[in-house]
Amino acid sequence: MSNHLIAPSILTADFLHLESEIEMLNSSEADLLHLDIMDGVFVPNLTFGFPVIRQIKSVAKKTLDVHLMIVDPDRYLEAYREAGADWLTVHYEACTHLHRTIHRIKELGMKPAVSLNPHTDVSLLENILPDLNMVLIMSVNPGFGGQKFIEQSYAKIRKLKKMITEAGADTLIQVDGGVTETNIGSLIEAGVDVFVVGNTIFSASDPLQVITNLKNN
Numbered sequence: 023m024s025n026h027l028i029a030p031s032i033l034t035a036d037f038l039h040l041e042s043e044i045e046m047l048n049s050s051e052a053d054l055l056h057l058d059i060m061d062g063v064f065v066p067n068l069t070f071g072f073p074v075i076r077q078i079k080s081v082a083k084k085t086l087d088v089h090l091m092i093v094d095p096d097r098y099l100e101a102y103r104e105a106g107a108d109w110l111t112v113h114y115e116a117c118t119h120l121h122r123t124i125h126r127i128k129e130l131g132m133k134p135a136v137s138l139n140p141h142t143d144v145s146l147l148e149n150i151l152p153d154l155n156m157v158l159i160m161s162v163n164p165g166f167g168g169q170k171f172i173e174q175s176y177a178k179i180r181k182l183k184k185m186i187t188e189a190g191a192d193t194l195i196q197v198d199g200g201v202t203e204t205n206i207g208s209l210i211e212a213g214v215d216v217f218v219v220g221n222t223i224f225s226a227s228d229p230l231q232v233i234t235n236l237k238n239n
Contacts, residue, residue, distance in 0.1 A: 171200025
């Protein structure tokens with residue numbers, strides 16, 4: 023059986039009952055809680071900020087996997103650490119000095135990751151791969167939940183897996199967007215280690231069972 027990780031995306035949870043949603047995830051087989059931070063500039067949507075992250079941290083028993091879809095993330099790295107981020111993902115497209123940003127995230131005690139939009143080639147990460155805890159392949163265009171999986175993502179995942187193997191790195195591959203019980207098996211085969219799942223979990227009548235199914239695929 024695969025040792026893949028499941029990271030439910032809080033963005034699709036019921037924010038009116040967020041504490042009970044987090045408690046449900048605490049009792050589930052999920053490994054991480056995925057928090058999508060959007061600024062309305064880098065992506066055409068706004069989500070939540072530090073107060074909500076702090077509230078989630080206060081009840082969460084899982085690792086907080088914070089994905090920054092914002093411009094100029096360097097301004098806020100310390101603030102995300104203080105709010106409770108354990109893993110911190112920045113976008114390749116938003117960082118002018120990516121190497122510096124990654125090392126600052128490490129200095130702050132978080133695990134650094136880089137995300138790539140659908141149009142961005144994985145080969146651009148070749149020089150920084152060994153420094154990364156994880157690479158997040160966006161398999162939808164970032165900004166909104168519930169989108170359809172972009173099939174071209176499979177080729178990107180396989181190419182990235184080959185790069186990681188050849189570099190002798192232990193970088194994880196995460197995928198976000200359109201992950202379902204139907205396609206998770208083929209994504210594991212392609213080389214994905216960590217799955218961000220939103221709609222599939224939170225729109226289900228039995229989210230706990232769906233998480234178990236995804237985990238034991």
